[in-house]
Amino acid sequence: MxxxxxxxxxxxxxxxxxxxxxxxxxxxxxxxxxxxxxxxxxxxxxxxxxxxxxxxxxxxxxxxxxxxxxxxxxxxxxxxxxxxxRSRMEQSTPLSFDFLTQEVVALGRYAWGDDTADSPIVAEAMQAAGAYELLGRKITRLSGGEQQRVQLARVLAQIWQxxxxxxxxxxxxxxxxxxxxxxxxxxxxxxxxxxxxxxxxxxxxxxxxxxxxxxxxxxxxxxxxxxxxxxxxxxxxxxxxxxxxxxxxxxxxxxxxxxxxxxx
Missing domain, CATH: 3.40.50.300 (P-loop containing nucleotide triphosphate hydrolases)
Structure with missing residues (x-):
């Protein structure tokens, strides 16, 4: 930019x-x-x-x-x-697939070509969004508040640093x-x-x-x-x-x- x-x-x-x-x-x-x-x-x-x-x-x-x-x-x-x-988080982003939380966050890195779930950026973004404790869990098994923090981590990962x-x-x-x-x-x-x-x-x-x-x-x-x-x-x-x-x-x-x- x-x-x-x-x-x-x-x-x-x-x-x-x-x-x-x-x-x-x-x-x-x-x-x-x-x-x-x-x-x-x-x-x-x-x-x-x-x-x-x-x-x-x-x-x-x-x-x-x-x-x-x-x-x-x-x-x-x-x-x-x-x-x-530029990154945007909508009010609601429902997911019906059993992605792991880090896989959802990694979607934010797609534009950079490094959308791997084990990326350090994914972990750092999850930490910043208060979602690191959810690492390894399936997105569909989370509460609404937990899913919201994972989605926030995704949009943070998109513009990380x-x-x-x-x-x-x-x-x-x-x-x-x-x-x-x-x-x-x-x-x-x-x-x-x-x-x-x-x-x-x-x-x-x-x-x-x-x-x-x-x-x-x-x-x-x-x-x-x-x-x-x-x-x-x-x-x-x-x-x-x-x-x-x-x-x-x-x-x-x-x-x-x-x-x-x-x-x-």
Whole structure:
């Protein structure tokens, strides 16, 4: 992948939309994402979060605007070349074959031609995703949370040690317990900073988004409600309006973050 500088974002979204004025799935929006930056995408069900990720991967074609990776239009990238610098994890990736966990993770190395299950990269990616303890087990025998960590290891293996890569994750923590959430998110943050990756991560949990992200994008009904630092986006009035919920927002002075709790 072309070396990225501070003046050249890893990801550029220029007035991208999907739909039309009377039936928007995503209204026109723009953003830049720099190397080493984590963007959390939040919003209620149907807000357009997965639609945005579909546009960023090229799975969906925009009605207007364009997506650029390393200042190069998404549709100008050869598939094999793009696969070596951009990786995506979907909400669900069901498997019906009895692959071993390390064989599933090794699929992430296909674009590199070294997709062997005993590769050191496979083991390292499984360790980072909190899935190393699952080594040697069949994927179909795992719980939903365990399968999710194996799939995360697969997408990490795909861009392992690639500088300035782009990582797109759709609800990677939805089936994890508190301990796994903390461990995996800490590891992800470390990898992003270490390799100057850019990470777009869809999260339903606003507290996780607040702790984990550098910036937060709030969507509702296909429209950008706010984009900025978590402390700027997560104010009580906005969250209550977007989520139609009665809640309280607390400020954590030690880490300069907002925490959100539902009222009883």
């Amino acid at each position: 072309t070396q990225t500088t501070a003046k050249q974002p890893v990801l550029t979204v220029k007035e991208v939309s999907l739909g039309k004025p009377d039936s928007w799935r995503l209204q026109p929006m723009s953003l830049d994402l720099n190397s080493g930056e984590i963007l959390a995408v939040c919003g209620p069900n149907g807000a357009g979060k997965s639609t945005l990720l579909g546009l960023l991967t090229g799975e969906l074609q925009p009605s207007s605007g364009e997506v650029l990776v390393a200042n190069r239009p998404l549709n100008a990238w050869p598939a094999a070349e793009l696969a070596r610098c 690639v500088p300035n890569a782009l990582l797109l994750l759709d609800e990677p923590m939805s089936a994890q317990d508190l301990g796994q959430q903390q461990q995996v998110l800490r590891n992800l943050k470390k990898l992003v900073k270490q390799h100057n990756w850019s990470l777009v991560c869809v999260l339903h949990d606003l507290n996780l988004a607040s702790v984990f992200s550098d910036r937060l994008l709030m969507l509702d009904k296909g429209k950008v409600q706010a984009l900025g630092k978590p402390t700027e986006v997560l104010n009580l009035q906005r969250i209550s309006s977007v989520y139609k919920a009665e809640l309280t927002a607390y400020y954590h002075p030690e880490n300069n973050r907002h925490l959100v709790m539902l009222d009883d």
